[in-house]
Amino acid sequence: MVGRMILGVGLGVGLSLALAAGQARADDVTGVWLRESGASKVKFAPCGGAVCGTLVWIKEGTDTPAKVGQRLFSDMKSTGPNAWAGSYNNPDDGKTYDAKMTLSGSTLTTAGCAFGGVICRSSTWTRAN
Numbered sequence: 001m002v003g004r005m006i007l008g009v010g011l012g013v014g015l016s017l018a019l020a021a022g023q024a025r026a027d028d029v030t031g032v033w034l035r036e037s038g039a040s041k042v043k044f045a046p047c048g049g050a051v052c053g054t055l056v057w058i059k060e061g062t063d064t065p066a067k068v069g070q071r072l073f074s075d076m077k078s079t080g081p082n083a084w085a086g087s088y089n090n091p092d093d094g095k096t097y098d099a100k101m102t103l104s105g106s107t108l109t110t111a112g113c114a115f116g117g118v119i120c121r122s123s124t125w126t127r128a129n
Contacts, residue, residue, distance in 0.1 A: 027082045029101070032056060033108050033125035039064070041128055042072060051076040051084060053110075055091075066091035073099055073110070088112035 029051060032043045041057040053073030055066055066072075076086035076099065088099035090112060097112035100120075106127045113120040 027078075027103060029076075029084065029103050029108060032128040034128040036124040036126075040066070042125070044073070044076075047074075049077070050074075050086060064091065073101070076101065 029044050030046065032041050033053075034041050039059045039062045040055060042053045043056045044051050044053045046052075051073070052071055053076070055068055055070045055072055058064060058066060058068060070089070070091060072089055072091070074087045074089065076084040079085045079100070082103040083100070084102075085098070085100045088097045088110070089095075090097060097114055098117060099110065099112050101108060101110040103109075108125040108127075109122055110125065111120040111122040
């Protein structure tokens with residue numbers, strides 16, 4: 001009887017830890033993401049006290065001034081559950097914009113905004129790893 005209680009407690013603790021790990025992972029944006037167009041992939045990883053996104057792949061034949069290894073997203077800091085804000089370096093015009101991103105399941109939405117967020121351009125990404 002005591003053995004069953006210990007086993008039951010052990011399974012309960014294990015299940016609780018597994019659920020906690022799943023919740024902690026829910027807002028983990030790190031990894032490689034494929035843009036909806038299929039033309040590029042960005043890897044998000046910790047950098048300092050924030051998250052940064054670096055271009056790691058461009059589909060052959062894609063016409064873009066962007067270069068593999070170029071940092072596109074910088075200083076992305078959490079603004080709440082599954083949300084970050086920082087900067088976006090646009091390779092098309094060479095300008096830096098305010099950026100925000102939100103994670104919903106396996107979909108990441110990024111947006112670069114100008115004029116204090118009045119005009120934004122967004123992209124959708126899916127996890128590639």
